[in-house]
Amino acid sequence: MPELIAKSALEGRSLTLGTVTLAEVDVGPISSIAVFPGGGKAVAKGLRTLGLAMPEPNAFAEKKGARIVWTGREQAFLMGAEPPALEGAALTDQSDGWAALALSGAGAVDVLARLVPVDLRLAALPVGRVIRTQLNHMNVVILRTGDHAFEILGFRSMARTAWHELETTMLMVAARAGTKI
Structure with a gap:
């Protein structure tokens, strides 16, 4: 009988562009x-x-x-x-159905503002708060975990698409700020 090996949706990838870091996180069961x-x-x-x-x-x-x-x-x-x-x-x-991404850094809100149709500034969404919304066209749950930190829960089947959307937006925000990439 074949052995099945559990793998994360994004194989633990991490990326920093400008002031923002995006990483897959293991939230456990x-x-x-x-x-x-x-x-x-x-x-x-x-x-x-x-x-x-x-x-x-x-x-x-x-x-x-x-x-x-x-x-x-x-x-x-x-x-x-x-x-x-x-x-x-x-x-x-639900462990196998969801993927979690951490987005952090001074420009994290700027990145999300281009993809999420709600106000995620600290005054509107303080630490310890959560919102169900869309990240571009994908349904997500966003947790405010720090002043400049979020966790984004999305369907595992859309994890690579979410990563692509966030990475592309991070590139735009970094370029706009004049950051060398």
């Missing part, structure tokens, strides 16, 4: 949590074992390497940890 009607208390009890709670809309929280990310009404992604037994919710392993 990703589990979708969809709370059943009336299941909120049971889910809260299960998540407490990780020191987490269901996030408020457009927010995420981290504790001991685990992250819980709002993805919709009564829905979240649990990342970086195996999910506890959760009564009151549907759990679905």
Whole structure:
């Protein structure tokens, strides 16, 4: 029987152009949590074992390497940890379906501003906030992880396209700033 070897969507690539760095990141296992009607208390009890709670809309929280990310009404992604037994919710392993990219540096907002139809400046999207939007024509979840840092979750099948869009835009932003590449 053949052995299957798990590979990341972008084989761990990383790129710095000008003041911006783009890199694939390993966020660990990703589990979708969809709370059943009336299941909120049971889910809260299960998540407490990780020191987490269901996030408020457009927010995420981290504790001991685990992250819980709002993805919709009564829905979240649990990342970086195996999910506890959760009564009151549907759990679905999403690990193989998503790719994560980190975009950081002083020009990160300038890059995203050319691809994302929402205001991602620090005042509009502070650290610890998340938004579901589009990156050009692809659906993504964007987390604000630092003053000049984002994580972008997109479908694994679109990872190379997302990388291409971001890299091309990084080149334009660096050229506009007069940065040697």
